[in-house]
Amino acid sequence: MAYIPLEFWSELVRSGSDLSAVGHPALGAYNRIAYHFRLEAFRRAIGASVPHWPNVRIFEGGFGVGFYLQYYAHEGVRSVAGIDLSVAAVAMVQGRFQEFRLVQGDLSEQLAFPEDGFDLVTATDVLYHIVDDRRWHQALAQLCDLVAPGGALLLTDKFPREGIRQAFPHVRRRSLSEYKCVFEERGLKLEYIRPVFVLMDDPITCGAMRWLGYLSLAQWTVVQKVIRMLWHWPWLRDVVAVFLAGLQFPFEWALVRLLDRTPNLEILVARKI
Numbered sequence: 398m399a400y401i402p403l404e405f406w407s408e409l410v411r412s413g414s415d416l417s418a419v420g421h422p423a424l425g426a427y428n429r430i431a432y433h434f435r436l437e438a439f440r441r442a443i444g445a446s447v448p449h450w451p452n453v454r455i456f457e458g459g460f461g462v463g464f465y466l467q468y469y470a471h472e473g474v475r476s477v478a479g480i481d482l483s484v485a486a487v488a489m490v491q492g493r494f495q496e497f498r499l500v501q502g503d504l505s506e507q508l509a510f511p512e513d514g515f516d517l518v519t520a521t522d523v524l525y526h527i528v529d530d531r532r533w534h535q536a537l538a539q540l541c542d543l544v545a546p547g548g549a550l551l552l553t554d555k556f557p558r559e560g561i562r563q564a565f566p567h568v569r570r571r572s573l574s575e576y577k578c579v580f581e582e583r584g585l586k587l588e589y590i591r592p593v594f595v596l597m598d599d600p601i602t603c604g605a606m607r608w609l610g611y612l613s614l615a616q617w618t619v620v621q622k623v624i625r626m627l628w629h630w631p632w633l634r635d636v637v638a639v640f641l642a643g644l645q646f647p648f649e650w651a652l653v654r655l656l657d658r659t660p661n662l663e664i665l666v667a668r669k670i
């Protein structure tokens with residue numbers, strides 16, 4: 398089936414107004430537990446790279462159902478702007494976060510935002526969904542340009558060791574070198590990169606520590622297949638999902654803290670020089 402981004406994202410978000418519309422919606426309660434690891438990684442990255450938190454101006458590219466918007470509101474961040482392609486997502490979050498400036502639009506097209514920029518620009522789990530390479534470059538370059546001098550760009554991806562890998566029609570992975578080229582072009586420098594997941598998401602076998610990628614893939618295949626098999630019985634699926642996540646939890650907790658890199662989702666911060 399062809400991937401038409403505007404239709405795909407508007408339809409997906411229309412189908413659920415919470416985390417059942419992003420991440421791995423089919424995994425039910427497992428997806429919600431995985432989001433705790435996403436938030437933990439996000440908080441560690443902010444702690445390491447964003448001084449003056451929460452007194453910062455934030456721009457969020459692709460806010461989806463507003464998981465991180467909720468976090469900003471909770472933390473008392475007052476200045477938040479953002480853009481998302483999904484008409485349904487924007488309509489939903491505009492009602493929930495009326496104090497933020499949230500608009501519908503495409504990151505890969507010309508954006509009009511203030512020239513003095515933002516202290517923190519984010520794109521979590523967004524850029525790899527822009528599968529057209531020219532548009533990806535345009536989106537990343539614009540995000541870089543939105544960062545104020547001294548500010549930070551934070552994003553997530555799974556990075557193949559080299560080149561570009563199209564995993565699914567709506568997922569295209571680019572290596573860290575591809576990102577670094579754009580950072581260099583736009584005056585940013587990679588400052589921080591850490592694992593978000595080692596076990597609790599779909600790993601790649603062409604990234605950092607390939608042997609770990611294969612190990613992680615073996616256990617992930619079992620975990621997600623078992624949960625998906627129970628799709629017709631949501632309460633049972635959620636019980637099993639929580640049980641399996643509970644088994645993985647201590648290993649995941651330790652691994653994301655011990656390892657510098659992972660063959661799974663990573664979070665990076667680049668600084669505007």
Ligand SMILES: C[S@@+](CC[C@H](N)C(=O)[O-])C[C@H]1O[C@@H](n2cnc3c(N)ncnc32)[C@H](O)[C@@H]1O
Pocket residue numbers: 402406407419420458459460461462463464465480481482483486502503504505520521522523526527536
């Ligand atoms: C996987 S969701 C991630 C949402 C949110 N950042 C999170 O981590 O929960 C991807 C989001 O990116 C948005 N998106 C995809 N392509 C986009 C583009 N070209 N411009 C703006 N938003 C885009 C989608 O509409 C969707 O809301």
